[in-house]
Amino acid sequence: QVQLVESGGGLVQPGGSLRLSCAASGSIFTISAMGWYRQSPGKQRELVATITNGGSTNYADSVKGRFTISRDNAKNRVYLQMNRLKPEDTANYYCNALTGITWRPVWGQGTQVTVSS
Secondary structure, eight states: OEEEEEEOOEEEOTTOOEEEEEEEEESGGGEEEEEEEEEOTTSOOEEEEEEETTOOEEEOTTTTTTEEEEEEGGGTEEEEEEOSOOGGGOEEEEEEEEETTEEOOOOOOOEEEEEOO
């Protein structure tokens, strides 16, 4: 069983930056990939970035070139560096882990990111 806790969200002006952090605990050696999702009111939860154990990354078109996902295995953490933030990036951001063949179906509280002037 894997437990995930997100942190690092906040209020930022358009064009600003934030770094989100996700702390993993439990059966971390069962994880094959990590990802960040986001959801805003009235919209579906969307996958914004992933990183595999081998370091391969993938990004949604809406964040490509602005967001960077990374991992620190020694600290059991995954990060999402968000630069040049836009108002449409406003959402609750969730971390998730791929264990087995599916993404973990249990969602935590997430961390809120609000981009506004």
